[in-house]
Amino acid sequence: MRGLWRWALPLAAVPVLALLYWGLGQDQRRLPSALEGREAPAFRLANLYNPSDSVSLSDFEGKVVVLNYWASWCIPCIAEHPVLVRLRETYDPEEVALIGVLFQDRPENGMRFIEELGGEWPLVTDPGSLTAIEYGVYGVPETYFIGADGVVALRHDLAVTWELVERNVDSLIVVRDAAGPAGS
């Protein structure tokens, strides 16, 4: 019994040290997303180029959706932009939708950014960041991969790479195909 008590203190330190080891191994920059595995919040946002026109998430029902929050003042957004252009060029818009949500930026700055770097996909503004807050956005760039069933599969909170986009979009297409034709 005495031997057991002698070891009690070192043994009690084991879970504390294990927790410390686990904590130090975590990337503190990566933040949790409450949305993964849940239905993506619906939205209807004004078109960047034509505010009287709006874009809704439900417009893309049955498609894989890549929802990208970006801003013209965001340096990593410049770095990831060619990946988004490649995404748009690679996948059929009827299969995979890409939507860009301008985050905390002036519409004219956003338009200038697109004029300079190119890109043809629906771009919307988010006044008051209401939709961004509903999605739990921390900053930009942030990208949400939403399945054809409307469920958020992944939230990525750094600039996307082509490998990441291809892997996730392909797997969501496979899941959609396995579930049956869109809309059925």
Added chain:
Amino acid sequence: MSRVACAAAVLAMTGVALGAAPAAAQTVDGALDGIERPAAPGDPVRSAEIDQRTAEIGATLRCPICRQQSVAESSARIAREMQDVIRNMLMEGRTAEEIEAYFVDAYGPWILLKPRAEGMNLFVYAGPGVAFLLGGFLVARRIRRGRSRDEEGRDEPETPDHLRKADRRWLEAAIKGS
């Protein structure tokens, strides 16, 4: 990513520090996102009450960018926008619990500065108490044992039988060796 937004917040703060009047900053913000900030209700007492409750609820939520600060304390734009959301929800008649649940739904429990006392969080709340009680028990046990040993030592003459096993082994080995 959040570093970028944080840098933007710092730049914004620098702008204010360099002499931009708060009123002017608000105008710029309004022009930036094209929305009107929630208008305070006509009744000034009600308005003050909503402002106070907005600050109280904001104080319980973590700013997503300046993470060690609450939404009420932070000057980051997202924090101010979150305060606008809180204010709007209060004006709609939503309760503090509903507002908290809304932000937890979006950001997860991480957004709460004070974790809820449930699930694994219970360790955080109960851990120190349990550790204190366990430590107290061990110390009390050790003291009681020491006392009874002292009492035994006073009542009976100290013979090799009363020595600890290890001491006795050492003593026997010493006698043999001598």
